[in-house]
Amino acid sequence: MRRDKRQIQTAVLGSADSEEPLVLPLEAIELDAFRSFHEHDSFWCGLLLGGCGGRLTTKLYTDRVCHFAHLPGPDGQPHICGRRARSVSSADHLYVKSAATTWLRNRGMHADFDFAHPDGTSLGSVIDIQLAHKRLRVHLDQGVAPEWDSPDEPVLGISVPVDQDTLIKRWYVHRIRLDSEGTSRRVRIGTEAFARPTEWFSLEECEVTERGLSTPAVERIVQARSTPEPARWTPGMKRTTSPQDERAQELMLRLLYARRTESPDLTATVCREITELSGVSPQLQQRLNAAHHSASLWAQKEIESRRTLMSLLDQAVGARKVSQMQSLIKQAKKATKVDRTKQEEEAIRAAADCLAAEISATVDRVNVLLGELSRFPASGDPDSLMRRTQQISQDVDELARVGKGVTHQRAQLALWEERVKSLLVLPSGAPAPGPLHELVGRGYWTVKMCPLCGADHGQKCVILDGPRTGQLRETPHADRLRLFLGEIEERQTEDAGGTTTVWQAYDVTCPVCQKGPGAWCRALGRPHSLRYKLAADFTQQRKPNSAKQNRQPNIEQAARSATEL
Structure with a gap:
């Protein structure tokens, strides 16, 4: 079998037969936060995705989109998988089941789900939802043609065609689409009728009636078709109505x-x-x-x-609750769009102004707190640093709920949370290592985009505060180099087929100063050169590196405790 080189964008969590899907972020800076959030989770090429059931890992790139990849086989050779669907939409059937289950449970209802796939049809093309008195058949693609004479109610994906005669005969048809939201997909239900544009609604706006699935648009269509036409007067004929x-x-x-x-x-x-x-x-x-x-x-x-x-x-304006204000403003505009009174108009405008002011204040507060963190000493109190990061995390989550783009701030926050962990695990009495830029060759200083100042690939970092704000730094930010080192260590682990045999300098006892594994050398800023050579010899000999699992300070932790910032 030839190796399929298409990129895998979806996986399932926990096990090969899991029904919990997720989508991998495409951008490198978003993948860093994704990895931190799923630090203790495992990713699988799910059986319900048509996959092989193998373990997956995440691949980070700056010059192309990030994606999942299979771990190498026991022999170190690339894994071969026959999975056909690998795009962002390849797990849509699992997202539909999850969303429909929650939606029905909130209405006190239950349904049975079946991922039907006739011969030659890929898994996930059709979903059968058996309700108490009706069965919905969801067609996510054109793999199976809808059966209009069947008692089942078809729900069509946006790519599934329907002719005008069917729309006229049936009055309307339902459609379904899934929109990407972060690492998830949101279900939207549409109603299409003859000579009417498709109207889209969230699942929470839909109901289950005796006719089956119903949306606000269905109620209007049924009422319009059920109302008899008024009597018409024909010229030349006697009027018979009063x-x-x-x-x-x-x-x-x-x-x-x-x-x-x-x-x-x-x-x-x-x-x-x-x-x-x-x-x-x-x-x-x-x-x-x-x-x-x-x-x-x-x-x-x-x-x-x-x-x-x-x-x-x-009440939301008075309490300054940002997410509630945004949601209620949208609802108020929709509810009063036809005959809005002057009082309602003024209330909505005042709420919108308050919302904008609160979002601006929250963004400013986040940036100020992140600036304070950048001046926080690396040897400072971890509890104090943890309280600061928790405060920022709450503000960032609030901004994310109202759709405010805070990807850059979230990436910085993730790095500081890692720094807090490193302060908590550093051995007591261990001397602080030298600056991180002394451990990384100058040619690699600008390989990654800086999460602090936003300097792009190939550009130098800039000073963020003080009298020289905006001027170029002589050395890069430590967090920028930390991204590079983390990717190198991950690649070394993958190249070893999941079993780490790569030795680093602090994994071995220094032959010069006799400092044991995990202890810093007496040399200023870096280990002795003979310690590097000994680690390289152990790597070449493929000597098992059991000390790597137990050691506390490594190059990553040296980066986290560096005083570069």
């Missing part, structure tokens, strides 16, 4: 328009005019009364909902 009946027909059409545009004020106005109308024929009066009763209940419910929504918005 003026009162014509007025009743007109009011019902206006009531339908008010419901379609979701305007409770217009609905209430039309309902008031209906109550003032008299002299309508008995048959039409019955229909008019039913429409009035239904519309009155809806209008009252919408008015109360809008009052509650605006009250919650005022």
